[in-house]
Amino acid sequence: MPEAVDLSLFARPSGDGTLGMDLAVEGIACGACIGRIESAVKRLPGVTEARLNFTNRRLHVNWTDGAIAPAQILQTLEEAGYHGYPFAPLRAEEEEATEARRLTRSLAVAGFAAMNIMLLSVSVWAGNATDITPETRDFFHWASALIALPAAAYAGRPFFSNAWQALRAGALNMDVPISLGVILALGMSAVETANHARDAYYDSAVMLLFFLLVGRALDHAMRRKTRAVAGNLAALKAETAHRFTGDELISVPAAGLHAGDRLLVKPGERVPADGSVLGGVSELDESLITGETARRKVGAGATIYAGSMNYSGALTMRVTAADRATLLDEIERLLEKAASAKSHAMRLADRAARFYAPMVHLTAALTFVGWWLAGASLHDAVVTAIAVLIITCPCALALAIPAVQVVASGALFRAGVILNAGDAIERLGEADTVIFDKTGTLTLPEPRVVYAAAIDPELLQMAARLALSSRHPLAVALARESASYIPYDVVTEEPGQGVRATLGGIQARLGSAAFCGFAPAAAGEPGESHICFVYGSRAATIAISQKLRPDAVEVVQALRGRGLDLHILSGDRADAVRPVAERLGITQWLGELKPAEKIARIEALKAQGRRVLMVGDGLNDAPALAAAHVSLSPIAAADVTRAQADAVFLGERLAPVLDAIRIASRARVLMKENLWFAAIYNMIAVPIAIAGAITPLIAALAMSGSSMMVTLNALRGGKAS
Amino acid sequence: MNVLVYLIPMALGLGLLGLFGFLWALRSGQYSDVDGAALRVLSDDDIEPPKPAP
Numbered sequence: 200m201p202e203a204v205d206l207s208l209f210a211r212p213s214g215d216g217t218l219g220m221d222l223a224v225e226g227i228a229c230g231a232c233i234g235r236i237e238s239a240v241k242r243l244p245g246v247t248e249a250r251l252n253f254t255n256r257r258l259h260v261n262w263t264d265g266a267i268a269p270a271q272i273l274q275t276l277e278e279a280g281y282h283g284y285p286f287a288p289l290r291a292e293e294e295e296a297t298e299a300r301r302l303t304r305s306l307a308v309a310g311f312a313a314m315n316i317m318l319l320s321v322s323v324w325a326g327n328a329t330d331i332t333p334e335t336r337d338f339f340h341w342a343s344a345l346i347a348l349p350a351a352a353y354a355g356r357p358f359f360s361n362a363w364q365a366l367r368a369g370a371l372n373m374d375v376p377i378s379l380g381v382i383l384a385l386g387m388s389a390v391e392t393a394n395h396a397r398d399a400y401y402d403s404a405v406m407l408l409f410f411l412l413v414g415r416a417l418d419h420a421m422r423r424k425t426r427a428v429a430g431n432l433a434a435l436k437a438e439t440a441h442r443f444t445g446d447e448l449i450s451v452p453a454a455g456l457h458a459g460d461r462l463l464v465k466p467g468e469r470v471p472a473d474g475s476v477l478g479g480v481s482e483l484d485e486s487l488i489t490g491e492t493a494r495r496k497v498g499a500g501a502t503i504y505a506g507s508m509n510y511s512g513a514l515t516m517r518v519t520a521a522d523r524a525t526l527l528d529e530i531e532r533l534l535e536k537a538a539s540a541k542s543h544a545m546r547l548a549d550r551a552a553r554f555y556a557p558m559v560h561l562t563a564a565l566t567f568v569g570w571w572l573a574g575a576s577l578h579d580a581v582v583t584a585i586a587v588l589i590i591t592c593p594c595a596l597a598l599a600i601p602a603v604q605v606v607a608s609g610a611l612f613r614a615g616v617i618l619n620a621g622d623a624i625e626r627l628g629e630a631d632t633v634i635f636d637k638t639g640t641l642t643l644p645e646p647r648v649v650y651a652a653a654i655d656p657e658l659l660q661m662a663a664r665l666a667l668s669s670r671h672p673l674a675v676a677l678a679r680e681s682a683s684y685i686p687y688d689v690v691t692e693e694p695g696q697g698v699r700a701t702l703g704g705i706q707a708r709l710g711s712a713a714f715c716g717f718a719p720a721a722a723g724e725p726g727e728s729h730i731c732f733v734y735g736s737r738a739a740t741i742a743i744s745q746k747l748r749p750d751a752v753e754v755v756q757a758l759r760g761r762g763l764d765l766h767i768l769s770g771d772r773a774d775a776v777r778p779v780a781e782r783l784g785i786t787q788w789l790g791e792l793k794p795a796e797k798i799a800r801i802e803a804l805k806a807q808g809r810r811v812l813m814v815g816d817g818l819n820d821a822p823a824l825a826a827a828h829v830s831l832s833p834i835a836a837a838d839v840t841r842a843q844a845d846a847v848f849l850g851e852r853l854a855p856v857l858d859a860i861r862i863a864s865r866a867r868v869l870m871k872e873n874l875w876f877a878a879i880y881n882m883i884a885v886p887i888a889i890a891g892a893i894t895p896l897i898a899a900l901a902m903s904g905s906s907m908m909v910t911l912n913a914l915r916g917g918k919a920s
Numbered sequence: 921m922n923v924l925v926y927l928i929p930m931a932l933g934l935g936l937l938g939l940f941g942f943l944w945a946l947r948s949g950q951y952s953d954v955d956g957a958a959l960r961v962l963s964d965d966d967i968e969p970p971k972p973a974p
Contacts, residue, residue: 307942
C-alpha cells in the first residue's frame with residue numbers, strides 16, 4: 200500500500216543546516232551488515248553521515264535539509280533487507296550517557312593516581328624497613344600529595360555531592376562515611392607529611408575511591424545497556440496511525456497525533472489513540488486494557504481506547520486526547536496513589552548504611568576520647584581515631600551490594616529479563632507471593648489455534664498458508680501455524696467474509712461458517728472463536744483462543760516448589776479464568792476484578808506481611824503493579840504498564856519469571872553474605888585500629904583484600920542456575 | 921638518590937600522557953561502540969568495488 204509517511208517528528212536539526220535522525224535497526228546479524236547498511240544509506244543524495252552503532256543496534260543519519268524525505272531512509276533500509284524504526288532518544292538516556300562519561304573520567308583519574316601513589320608508597324614501606332633517608336621519604340610523600348589531592352578532588356565528586364545532598368536532607372547514606380574517610384585521610388596525611396612523619400595514608404584514600412568508582416561505573420554501564428535495549432524495543436513497538444489530511448491518508452507515528460485528528464483504523468491494527476468512532480462498524484478486543492477477552496461491538500459515537508485491537512471492519516475515528524477517557528483517568532489516579540505508597544520500601548544498602556554510618560563515627564569518636572583519657576598526646580589520639588575511620592571506611596560494604604547487582608542483572612539480561620528499577624533485584628528476591636494476571640501474562644498475548652492436533656495436518660497447513668493472505672486477526676492467528684511464509688499466488692479476499700483460492704484445481708475457502716457453507720458453529724468454550732476451512736469435500740472448523748504460554752504449567756509447578764504462594768487476579772469473566780486456574784492448579788483465583796479491586800487484594804495480602812510479586816500486562820494491571828512490592832511485565836504489555844513494571848521479560852515463555860525469582864533470591868543471599876563478610880572484616884580490623892597498630896601497609900592490604908573478596912563472592916551470582 | 925628528583929616527575933609525566941590519551945579517546949567516542957569497532961577493522965571499504973553493489 201503506497202501511503203505517504205510523515206516522519207518529520209523524529210528529524211532534528213543538527214545546527215549546520217542538516218537534519219539528524221536516529222533509528223533502531225532490526226535484522227543486524229553480523230559485522231558485514233555495518234558496511235552494507237552504511238553504504239546503502241550514504242548513496243542517498245544529500246546524506247552527509249550514516250553511522251551504525253553495532254553495540255546498541257542504532258543508526259544515526261545526517262542529511263541536508265530538503266534533499267530527501269526521511270521515509271526514503273527507511274525504504275533504503277527495507278530494500279537492503281533490514282527494518283528501521285525511528286525514535287527520539289529519551290532525555291533520561293542522554294543524561295545517563297553524560298553521567299557515564301563523567302564516571303569513566305573519574306575512574307581513569309582515580310586509577311592513574313592509585314597506581315602511581317602505590318608505586319611511591321611501596322618504596323616508602325620498603326625504605327622504612329631498610330635505610331630510607333627522611334628527606335627522600337618526605338619527597339615521596341609530597342609527590343604522593345601532589346597526585347592524591349587533585350585526583351581525589353576530581354574523582355571523589357560523585358561521592359562528595361551525594362553525601363552533601365544526604366546531609367542537607369538530614370539523612371545518612373553510605374557516601375557520608377566514604378567522603379568523611381577520604382577527606383580526613385588526605386587531610387591527616389598532608390599534616391603528617393608537613394611534620395616529616397613516618398606514615399601517610401594517601402594510597403588508602405585514593406585506592407578506596409578507585410574501588411568504589413569501579414563498582415559504580417559497572418553498575419551504571421549495566422543499567423545503560425538494559426536501558427538501550429528497552430529503548431530499541433519501545434521503538435520497534437511504536438505504532439503508526441493513518442491520518443486523513445484532507446482526503447489523503449498519511450502514515451504518522453502515534454506519538455505525533457493531536458486531539459481532533461481524523462484517523463483510519465484498519466482491521467487487524469491496534470487503535471493508536473483514545474477517541475470516538477466517526478464511522479464504520481467493528482468489534483474491538485480490549486483485553487489489553489480491561490483483561491476482558493469477549494469482544495465489544497462498536498459503531499459511530501462509541502468511545503474507544505488506545506491499545507484495543509480492531510477485529511472486523513475499518514473504522515474512522517477522531518482523537519480526543521484533550522479530555523482523557525474516563526478509564527485512563529481512573530488508572531492514572533490509582534497509579535499515582537500506589538506509587539507514592541511504595542517509596543517506603545527501603546533498600547538493603549541504605550538500611551545497612553543507616554546502621555553502619557553512626558557506628559563508624561561513634562567508634563572513631565570513642566577511640567579518640569579513650570586514647571586521650573588514657574594519657575596519649577592529642578596528636579596520637581587524633582591519628583588513631585582517623586586510622587579507625589579509614590579502616591572502617593565501607594570499601595567492602597559499598598562494593599558488597601553493587602557488585603552483586605551488576606552480576607545478577609547480567610544474569611537476568613541473559614535470561615531475557617530487563618530491569619527498569621535498580622533495586623528491583625533485592626525486592627524480587629524477597630517475594631513470597633506471586634499474583635498473575637491471566638490474559639497476556641499466563642496466556643500468550645496473541646490468540647492461537649487450539650486443539651491443532653485434532654485437525655488433519657495437511658488441511659491445517661493449507662488453511663494456515665491461505666491465511667497468510669488475510670489481515671483478519673483470526674487469520675493472522677491461524678497463519679502462525681504455517682510452515683511456509685509464502686502466500687498462495689492468486690487469492691481473493693471477500694471483505695468481512697473470508698478468502699478463497701483455487702489450489703490444484705479445487706476451490707479452497709477460509710472464513711466465516713456461512714462463507715464456507717457450514718451451519719453456524721455452536722458456541723464452544725468461552726473466549727473461543729472459530730474459523731472454517733473447506734477444500735473440496737474436506738472441511739475443518741478451527742478453534743482459535745487465548746492459549747497458555749507453552750511452559751506455563753511447568754513454571755507454575757516450579758514456583759510452587761519454591762514455596763511461593765500463587766494467585767490469579769483477572770479482569771476477565773470468571774468462567775474464562777476458571778479453566779486456566781484449573782489447568783495450572785492454582786486454587787486462589789478471582790475474576791471480573793476492577794483495577795481498584797486488584798489493588799485492594801494486594802493491600803490485603805501486604806497487610807498480612809506478604810511480599811507480593813505482581814506479574815501483569817494489561818492497562819488495568821498498571822496500578823496493581825505499582826502497588827505490589829515488586830512487579831514484572833511481559834514485553835508485549837501496554838506502554839503504561841511496561842513503564843510501571845520493575846522489570847520486563849521477553850519472549851513467549853513464562854520461564855523468565857522463574858529465572859528472575861531464582862537469580863534474584865540467589866543475589867539476595869550473596870548480598871547478605873557480602874554484608875556479613877564486611878561486618879566480620881570490621882570485627883577483626885577495628886580492634887587493631889583502635890589499638891593503634893594500623894600501618895598504611897596493613898590498611899592497604901585490608902582494603903584491597905576485602906574488596907577483592909566481596910567482588911569474587913558476587914561473581915558466583917552470574918553462574919548458570 | 922638525587923636522580924629521583926627528575927626520574928619521578930618524568931615517570932609521572934609519562935603516566936599523565938597515558939591518562940590524557942585515554943580521556944581524549946573517551947571524548948572522541950572511541951568507546952561508544954566497542955563491538956562495532958572490532959568488526960569494522962575487517963571491512964574492505966578502502967578497496968574500490970569492481971561495480972556498484974546491487
